[in-house]
Amino acid sequence: MKLILAWLLVFIPLGWGLTKSVQKSLPLFRSAPSVSTPIGAK
Amino acid sequence: MPPLGYPLAVPHFLDRAATVAPSDFNRWLVPPAAIAAHMCIGQVYGFSVFNKPLAAEIFGKPVTANLATEISHVQWAYSLALIMLGLSAAVFGKWVERSGPRKTIVASWLCFCGGLLLTALGVQLHSLPLVLFGYGFVGGIGLGLGYIAPVSTLVKWFPDRPGMATGMAIMGFGGGALIGSPLAQTLMDFFKVGEDTGAIKTLVAMAGLYSFFMLLGAVLIRVPADGWHPQGWTPKPKSGGMISVHHVSVDNAWKTPQFWLLWIVLCMNVSAGIGVLGRASDMFQDMFLGTSTDPAQIKMNAAIGAGFAGLLSIFNMGGRFIWSSISDKTGRKAVYCIYFILGAALYALLPWAQETQSKVMFVALAAVIISMYGGGFATIPAYLKDMFGTYQVGAIHGRLITAWSMAAVIGPLLINKLYANRVAAGIPKAEAYNGTLYLMCALLGIGLIANLLVRPVAAKYHVKA
Numbered sequence: 458m459k460l461i462l463a464w465l466l467v468f469i470p471l472g473w474g475l476t477k478s479v480q481k482s483l484p485l486f487r488s489a490p491s492v493s494t495p496i497g498a499k
Numbered sequence: 500m501p502p503l504g505y506p507l508a509v510p511h512f513l514d515r516a517a518t519v520a521p522s523d524f525n526r527w528l529v530p531p532a533a534i535a536a537h538m539c540i541g542q543v544y545g546f547s548v549f550n551k552p553l554a555a556e557i558f559g560k561p562v563t564a565n566l567a568t569e570i571s572h573v574q575w576a577y578s579l580a581l582i583m584l585g586l587s588a589a590v591f592g593k594w595v596e597r598s599g600p601r602k603t604i605v606a607s608w609l610c611f612c613g614g615l616l617l618t619a620l621g622v623q624l625h626s627l628p629l630v631l632f633g634y635g636f637v638g639g640i641g642l643g644l645g646y647i648a649p650v651s652t653l654v655k656w657f658p659d660r661p662g663m664a665t666g667m668a669i670m671g672f673g674g675g676a677l678i679g680s681p682l683a684q685t686l687m688d689f690f691k692v693g694e695d696t697g698a699i700k701t702l703v704a705m706a707g708l709y710s711f712f713m714l715l716g717a718v719l720i721r722v723p724a725d726g727w728h729p730q731g732w733t734p735k736p737k738s739g740g741m742i743s744v745h746h747v748s749v750d751n752a753w754k755t756p757q758f759w760l761l762w763i764v765l766c767m768n769v770s771a772g773i774g775v776l777g778r779a780s781d782m783f784q785d786m787f788l789g790t791s792t793d794p795a796q797i798k799m800n801a802a803i804g805a806g807f808a809g810l811l812s813i814f815n816m817g818g819r820f821i822w823s824s825i826s827d828k829t830g831r832k833a834v835y836c837i838y839f840i841l842g843a844a845l846y847a848l849l850p851w852a853q854e855t856q857s858k859v860m861f862v863a864l865a866a867v868i869i870s871m872y873g874g875g876f877a878t879i880p881a882y883l884k885d886m887f888g889t890y891q892v893g894a895i896h897g898r899l900i901t902a903w904s905m906a907a908v909i910g911p912l913l914i915n916k917l918y919a920n921r922v923a924a925g926i927p928k929a930e931a932y933n934g935t936l937y938l939m940c941a942l943l944g945i946g947l948i949a950n951l952l953v954r955p956v957a958a959k960y961h962v963k964a
Contacts, residue, residue: 463531463719467671470712471538474677475816478809481681484799485806485862 515599520721526656526729530664532719533649534671536604539709540611540645541675543584546577546634548680552687552696556622557630562696572627576618576634578907583639585904588647591640592897593749600648600720607645608713612706614638619702646672646900649716651893654884655723659732661881662831666823669877673816682708741832741953745961746888752895757886757956760949762902764835765879767946769906770913771842771939772815772872775865777911778918779811780804785928786853787861807862814866815873822874823881831882832953838871839947843940850933876903886956913938 511517520526553576554569555562595603617633620626649668657664686704690697728734734744752758775782784804791797826834845864852861879899884892914935921931 460525460528463528463715466712466715467531467534467538470678471534471671471674474538474674474679474681475813477681478677478813481809482806482813484802485810 513599513602513605515597515602515722518599518601518720518722519724520727522724524721526723528719529649529653529656529721530667532716533653533668534674535712535716535719536607536645536649537668537671538675538678539713540607540642541672542679542682542705542709543577543580543638543642544673544676545679545681545683546580547574548683548687549698549702550574552698553618553622553630556696556698557625557627559625561694573630576631579631579635580639580642581907582904583636584642584646585901587640587643588897588900589643590897591644592647592894593891595644595648595897596651596749596891596894599722600652601717603644603648604713604717604720607641607648608710608717609641610637611641611645612710612713614641615702615706615709619699619706622699622702643897643900645713647893647897649720650880650896651889652720652722654880654892655889657729658734658884658889659729660824660827661884662823662826662834662878663820665880666820666874666877669823669873669880670816670819672876673812673819673873677812677816740955741830742885743888743955745956745958746890747886747895747956747960748962749891749894749898751960751962752887752891753898755956755960757953758895758899760953761879761882761886762899763949764882764946764953765875765899766902766906766909767942767949768835768838768842768872768875769903770910771846771942771946772869772875773906773910775914775939776808776811776815776869776872778914779808779865782932783807783861786932787856787858787929789929807865810862811865811869814870818870818873819877822871823877826874826878826881831878831885832950834874834878835882835950836947838875839943839950842868842871843943843947846936846939846943849936850930853929853932886953888962890962 550570550573551562551566554560554566554573555564557573558566558569560566560569598606614633614637617637618630621629621631621633650665653664653668654661683701683705686701687697690700690704747755780801781804784800788800788803791800822834822838829837845868848864849861852858852864880892880896883895883899887895917935917938918931921934922928
């Protein structure tokens with residue numbers, strides 16, 4: 458019981474942080490074609 | 500009143516002797532204790548979220564103002580914290596070995612959470628020096644103490660799988676970066692009122708939250724009794740003598756060529772990764788998204804760049820556990836050869852991914868590279884244990900961490916300088932990174948040579964029984 462509780466206590470914040478990071482990285486996968494200046498232009 | 504000489508300030512339960520585990524203790528309770536401490540101090544990597552609010556509050560300007568100069572002053576707190584991390588780990592390593600992990604984690608908690616409170620006070624008093632002293636100096640000492648204490652303890656608990664064990668703790672440090680930044684942002688959004696950014700209350704609240712987890716780690720942690728080893732496991736030298744059954748003291752360790760070769764190994768691995776990690780967002784935008792004057796497009800590009808940086812953070816964290824666990828099977832020298840050879844090959848392919856405008860390929864290559872950067876951090880304590888034994892591995896690890904501090908300075912410096920020179924020479928931004936990427940290959944090449952030169956430590960350095 459103590460073992461499960463100890464692991465849960467560290468996995469909950471780690472899982473929350475991981476979820477937030479995944480959310481943050483989502484725009485990378487949703488990126489629409491760029492309408493910016495073409496690559497290579499100075 | 501206790502007689503003179505009695506340890507007035509340090510209660511008995513903090514002593515190393517009080518943390519020796521009973522025979523029926525489950526060693527799997529130690530990794531969560533180590534992770535709890537590391538995921539708190541890993542907050543340092545998320546410090547940048549405070550840059551703007553602290554700059555605004557300390558210098559009494561609105562958060563919407565141009566704060567570039569003020570932010571550059573505030574960022575010194577982060578740099579100083581990383582420098583102090585390396586210095587305190589090196590200076591206090593022997594004390595950490597003597598005092599045991601519980602006292603060290605408590606000392607780390609006092610410094611780290613005390614540093615957060617001093618930072619809050621500094622912001623309240625509009626005092627930049629107090630912020631630098633609180634977060635950078637005091638907090639930085641907390642980082643160094645908290646970083647090495649649980650790592651050496653884990654190595655002693657898991658002599659059969661030291662890579663996996665230290666990988667878990669150091670993964671916690673990487674995880675701390677994933678938690679620290681969104682936690683601070685969520686709290687600041689909650690406490691924000693009008694012109695008040697909520698930074699002061701956030702720092703106090705974070706000190707409280709981190710206190711809970713660090714003290715949880717201090718309460719849970721135990722050291723194994725002398726001579727303890729896992730049931731059914733006996734130490735045996737293998738891999739051509741690359742896992743020593745002898746011990747080397749910290750004072751002797753740094754007289755050995757092995758120490759300095761491993762110092763170069765860590766320094767090169769970190770330098771190569773940190774430069775890219777620090778510029779990940781800008782690099783992706785420059786290489787794939789081009790420049791725009793449309794505010795909506797600029798915002799979208801920034802979100803995509805941040806998304807790339809976020810993805811790399813996940814691989815940085817995961818790589819710490821996965822690669823260091825793999826090292827238990829392959830041996831430490833072999834896994835570092837993989838980091839250096841595969842890393843250099845992947846770095847060399849990044850310009851090709853940019854030329855072909857293959858975002859998927861670029862992201863995949865960078866993710867593997869950064870996973871090996873994390874892996875390099877996590878595998879080094881086990882490598883030290885293989886070379887120098889467990890006797891003072893924490894103190895030796897502490898001294899080796901100075902390589903990280905050095906890399907934190909030279910990595911970004913090299914990349915930024917070379918990039919700026921190439922842009923100034925008229926090379927398009929998208930291609931200006933190529934030179935820096937090839938430079939990373941060269942750094943990894945130096946690391947590979949150092950790693951290949953590592954041999955078992957000569958018997959004259961061994962601690963006599």
